[in-house]
Amino acid sequence: MNAFEIHGGKPLKGEIIPQGAKNEALQILAAVLLTPEKVTVSNIPDIVDVNKLIALLGDLGVTIERLSKDTYTFEAKNINLEFFQSQQFKSKGGSLRGSIMIVGPLLARFGKAAIPKPGGDKIGRRRLDTHFLGFEKLGAKFNYNAETSFFNVDATNLQGTYILLDEASVTGTANVVMAAVLAKGTTTIYNAACEPYLQQLCKMLNRMGAKISGIGSNLLTIEGVSELGGTDHRLLPDMIEIGSFIGLAAMTASEITIKDVHFEELGIIPNVFRRLGIDFERRGDDIYIPSQANYEIDTFIDGSILTIADAPWPGFTPDLLSIILVVATQAKGNVMIHQKMFESRLFFVDKLIDMGAQIILCDPHRATVMGLNKQVQLRGIEMTSPDIRAGVSLLIAALSASGTSIIHAIEQIERGYQDIDIRLRSLGAEIKRIDAMPKSH
Incomplete structure (x- = not known):
């Protein structure tokens, strides 16, 4: 040991x-799933949780190229949606709390996702309700299978709506924002988290073609668009x-x-x-x-x-x-x-x-x-x-x-x-x- x-x-x-910021990295890396175009991310920390998420993206079918110790390109052109039901995904996703972050982008782009109950620190209960209540408001239907510890989510028709988050969860806000950017119509998120890493995500999404206003406040307005493009991003x-x-x-x-x-x-x-x-x-x-x-x-x-x-x-x-x-x-x-x-x-x-x-x-x-x-x-x-x-x-x-x-x-x-x-x-x-x-x- x-x-x-x-x-x-x-x-x-x-x-x-x-x-580079670990908590920002987990959000930004998940966002590469929102577009089939190439996204370059720099100042990525070389740490276990981030490397696990990068490996998980690779398993999903994302083409990944490491340009230097802290810079990667990601191209999510050919995503293998069957991977979600595999035992390999269950074991990998379950060992990483950040794996919850891929749900929003996958719902937005493909209309469905599955996620094993994530792991992470033993620092007390860390609810995932905020994520799923937000997805549900957008029109997603989800169900938790206690026997398999899997969440299955169906979101074939996401519609913009008013969402009052039950807590100002950073990961919850990020996930709902990523789901909403490709939903039809306008989404308003009140009691949104507004920390710098979330602001970074929103700015990156806007460079990709999203329409998010209110960045830095607890009231975000998102006008849905039909598609997003590639971009370059540097982590704080x-x-x-x-x-x-x-x-x-x-x-x-x-x-x-x-x-x-x-x-x-x-x-x-x-x-x-x-x-x-x-x-x-x-x-x-x-x-x-x-x-x-x-x-x-x-x-x-x-x-x-x-x-x-x-x-x-x-x-x-x-x-x-x-x-x-x-x-x-x-x-x-x-x-x-x-x-x-x-x-x-x-x-x-x-x-x-x-x-x-x-x-x-x-x-x-x-x-x-x-x-x-x-x-x-x-x-x-x-x-x-x-x-x-x-x-x-x-x-x-x-x-x-x-x-x-x-x-x-x-x-x-x-x-x-x-x-x-x-x-x-x-x-x-x-x-x-x-x-x-x-x-x-």
Whole structure:
């Protein structure tokens, strides 16, 4: 079994370039199914979840050419619709949560689709209702077979309509948008997600010939068109990686420059790190973080303890709450972390407590962190990564800790972070890949 061995407690230094955005990639790659023409996509991260979706597109009959490490062309001219009923599709689609994203484009272009119940992180329930309620509003008929764990969807006559989404789901909005672009008539989606990756998808679809207005707001209007053409698209840098590197710099008192961050697309993220007391400056489109011996958590105006909670965009992304929690363990002051969207994402705090952090897990959604102000260094331990974001949070904790840490189940981390050990070593981190079985408890 692969694991990371980390010798922590030393400052890092240098420049790092964030990878392309994983969550944008899963939407953009699905959108190539909307046209028989060639689509070129660049800045694609070389990570497991994205590579699985690319392989799945190939199995469906998409002609794929890899032009460089991060650039591919896709041509969905000859799609094999029979593949949906195969056992191979069930096993491949079921192991990847992003596979749900191919349903909207397939319904739009071919009038039918099937999808096994997707997998992914064990971070609590992640409903798919928003996707299917949206398809149903457009005229699709679907049915879930509990015995086979398959969703079968028929959409031979999609009609534009008014849709009020039951939640501002990013993947749900993206899927319904992709289904609606080729539907007859006008579709209005209210309570639409509006995060940058969704905006990127809509802009790409418009370049392909779609007619989407209201981009960047929670009210999208889509005039259906009869067909879409090819285009070129470049993914944004991954905002979760950017936030992770800001947190890493603070925890390890490192001087790090994060390159080409598309600062305007980061929304509230930089301000949240500033409220933890982290200094940084914008230099062009880079973020420079100086080495800081200490950082102090802000309070609310009335002096009460700061609460940092996740919310739909433009609120704070839930994917960075794990990072914020770890960074707070070495800050001066206290903070309440409130994870509203997923009920199991805070369960990794037991590992941080074992490392010496002062954290009270109030319930599955809330944790109070009492910062150690770097007076007491975390200590290295052996631990297992439960999901992508917690895994990187534990990796940051290990890099700041004294002694040696072993992190097992690093395939969880590598589902979302490309060549993370190589890139960290370029900053001076002592991290290496080893073969190790986790200790039984």
